[in-house]
Amino acid sequence: MTYKQIKWMILLIPTITVALWEYVRHQFLLPYISMNLGNWLTPVLVYLVSITLLTKLFRMLERIQKELQHERSAKVTLEARENLARELHDGIAQSLFLLSVKAEKLNSDNTSEQHLQNVLSLRKTIHEVNRYVRQAITNLRLEQEEISMVKTNDSSLINQIHFMARDIRTPMEIKWELNDQQLDDKEKIELLACVRETLMNMDKHAAATAGSIFAVGTGTHTWKVVIKDNGKGFTGDPFVKKNKFGLQIMKERCKEMGWMLNISQQEEHTIIEICKEVYK
Secondary structure: OOOHHHHHHHHHHHHHHHHHHHHHHHHHHHHHOOHHHHHHHHHHHHHHHHHHHHHHHHHHHHHHHHHHHHHHEEEEEEEHHHHHHHHHHHHHEEEEEEHHHHHHHHHOOOOOOEEEEEEHHHHHHHHHHHHHHHHHHHHHHHHHHHHHHOOOOOOOHHHHHHHHHHOOOEEEEEEEOOOHOOOOOHHHHHHHHHHHHHHHHHHHHOOOOOEEEEEOOOOOOOEEEEEEOOOOOOOOOOHHHHOOHHHHHHHHHHHHOOEEEEEEOOOEEEEEEEEEEOOO
16 A cells, blocks of 8 residues: 555544445434434544544554655765765775876886885785775766665565576585574665675685585574685684775674674685574
């Protein structure tokens, strides 16, 4: 039932109820019900009808209003993300590109070995930050697509995971036993962003020949997602390494959502686990 139909029903039901009651009372019930008693029964009848029918309509109206408010908030968020992505692209990314060009010019103008080392270090830093900014732009725009996909009734998490897996070179085995109903919209968006970041890192850095994604619900509102690959792995703590911006952002996402994030190596496999163990 649409918002407009609900409003008309709220207006018409009491009126129709009174009209029907008065017609039945005068046509059939006058010999049995006095005028005064009939007048007392009219508001009682309207009240009972309102309780049984209008209360449900009011709940539907409140639900529709909440959905509209949620859609407005999501639209504002999407517009803000798009503006931020545009500003990053038009401002910081282009400025970093210009700095890179200047660094290359310095490299060609001076042959001092120490000077060359400094220039190479500068160029490396600029390229890393430039890559991070461009990745941030991509992430902002991809997250907008994910928000839209989450809002689409016919797009489940498993379909989106398969869509992501097709975009990387590593063959992926997917076993997804996590129901969409166990996550709210925000959790779906954040989880998809974490999975996407993991798959992108696997594709760019791991040189893996095989990978897998396993997801299972461990309770009504608790779950676990495990992503594994047979790539070259890592040494030390990957979260404290320089230029690992993607992993750091993923760690912040999980911390904000109250999830556990663990990265380990077992039997020449890199394993990333994202868990929600406590329902809040």
